[in-house]
Structure formats: structure tokens, C-alpha cells
Amino acid sequence: MFRNVRFYRLDGSWPDSEESLSRNLEKAGFKPCGPLTERSSGWVAVDQDAGDSLARRVNGADLIRLRSQSRVLPPSVINEELEVRIEEYRQRMQEAPSPREKRRLKAEARDELMPKAMRKSDRIWGYVDLKEKILGIDAAQDAAAERFVRRLQASIDGLNIRPLKFLQPVDELL
Incomplete structure (x- = not known):
């Protein structure tokens, strides 16, 4: 289940029951991307x-899980549409746009174009x-792990999360 685990130390109070933790996470529950939002993330069951x-x-x-959803709109699609609009502008105004x-x-x-863009979801386990008081996050990229940490800190008041430092390199331990 966990392939790329990153470890963090938790400082501060952690909810004492599953129900209490679930209530805290509900504050930042997942909501899908709106028509003009590029990215959305939140906690899911x-x-x-x-x-x-x-x-x-x-x-x-x-065990908790963060779902992130983003709209996929390649820059080439925007640039292609931009070329069409620039040409229309030239035809209409008889000059190049500033x-x-x-x-x-x-x-x-x-x-x-954003409302028509495809949506892509990924889920991060923790x-x-x-x-x-150790947090393990299954994320291959630093950005995904940081997104998980930021969302968790926003969900639980007074929680401080810092990367765990090992005395020996992990590959020597394995």
C-alpha cells in the first residue's frame, strides 16, 4: 500500500478518538474543482x-487519505486559441495587439477553456x-507531501509537523 513513505514528527495535540479526528478533517473535506478553479484538495473517506x-x-x-483534483489544460491548447484570437483582433482593428x-x-x-478542461485526481495516503507521534505520507513528490502536510495542519489546530531526521541513512538500516 505504501511505496514512497516520507516520515514526519508530530508536535502538539492529536485528536484522542477516530470520531474527533474525523470531525477535524471534515473542516477541510474534499470538494471537486469548480468550473474556474485549477486545483482542489481535501480529505476523503x-x-x-x-x-x-x-x-x-x-x-x-x-489512517487518513487526501484527494487532490486538478484541471488539465495544456499550455499548447491555450496558445493555439490565443493565435486565433490574435488573428481575429488583427482583422477587426487592422493592427497587431499590444x-x-x-x-x-x-x-x-x-x-x-478552463471549464472544458479534463479533471485529474490523485489520492495520497497517510x-x-x-x-x-510519527506521520508517514505515501508521496513520490515533495510537492504532494507538502500539500498533505499543509492541509493536515490547517485541519488540526496547534499541530506542528516537521521532517523526521534519521541518525543513520535509511538504506543502511534496510
């Missing part, structure tokens, strides 16, 4: 059988060892 619970506590560890006008046309094209 760990298990379909869990009902509305956004956390699962098993054997002294909490740099400021090009920026406006590009923003206009992006805003029109677990908290309650005894050791």
Missing part, C-alpha cells in the same frame, strides 16, 4: 465501508503512529 468517517484507527495508528492586449486575450482564452 479511507474506506467505502466507513461511511462518512474520514479516518480509521487500527492498532494504535490512524503586449497588454495579448495578456488580456490569453487570460480570456484560458478562462473560457498514517499516524499514535505512540511515537
Whole structure:
């Protein structure tokens, strides 16, 4: 289940029950991207059988899952639409658009294309060892792990999360 685990130390208070943790996570529950939003992220249920619970506590560890959704709009699509709009502008005004006008046309094209863009979702798993106060995040990229950490800190007041430092390199331990 976890392939690319990054470890963090938790400082501060952690919710004392699964229900309490789930209530905290509900504040930042997942909402899909709106027509003009590029990215959205929030907590989702760990298990379909869990009902509305956004956390699962098993054997002294909490399991949580963050879902991120982004709209996929390649720059080449925007630039292609921009070329069409620049040509229409030249036909209409009998002159080339200024740099400021090009920026406006590009923003206009992006805003029109964004609601039609495909949505892509990814899910990041995390677990908290309650005894050791260690957070493990299954994320291959730093940006995904940071997004998880920021969202978790926003969901639980007074929680400080810092990367775990090992005394020996991990590959020597394995």
C-alpha cells in the first residue's frame, strides 16, 4: 500500500478518538474543482465501508487519505486559441495587439477553456503512529507531501509537523 513513505514528527495535540479526528478533517473535506478553479484538495473517506468517517484507527495508528483534483489544460491548447484570437483582433482593428492586449486575450482564452478542461485526481495516503507521534505520507513528490502536510495542519489546530531526521541513512538500516 505504501511505496514512497516520507516520515514526519508530530508536535502538539492529536485528536484522542477516530470520531474527533474525523470531525477535524471534515473542516477541510474534499470538494471537486469548480468550473474556474485549477486545483482542489481535501480529505476523503479511507474506506467505502466507513461511511462518512474520514479516518480509521487500527492498532494504535490512524489512517487518513487526501484527494487532490486538478484541471488539465495544456499550455499548447491555450496558445493555439490565443493565435486565433490574435488573428481575429488583427482583422477587426487592422493592427497587431499590444503586449497588454495579448495578456488580456490569453487570460480570456484560458478562462473560457478552463471549464472544458479534463479533471485529474490523485489520492495520497497517510498514517499516524499514535505512540511515537510519527506521520508517514505515501508521496513520490515533495510537492504532494507538502500539500498533505499543509492541509493536515490547517485541519488540526496547534499541530506542528516537521521532517523526521534519521541518525543513520535509511538504506543502511534496510
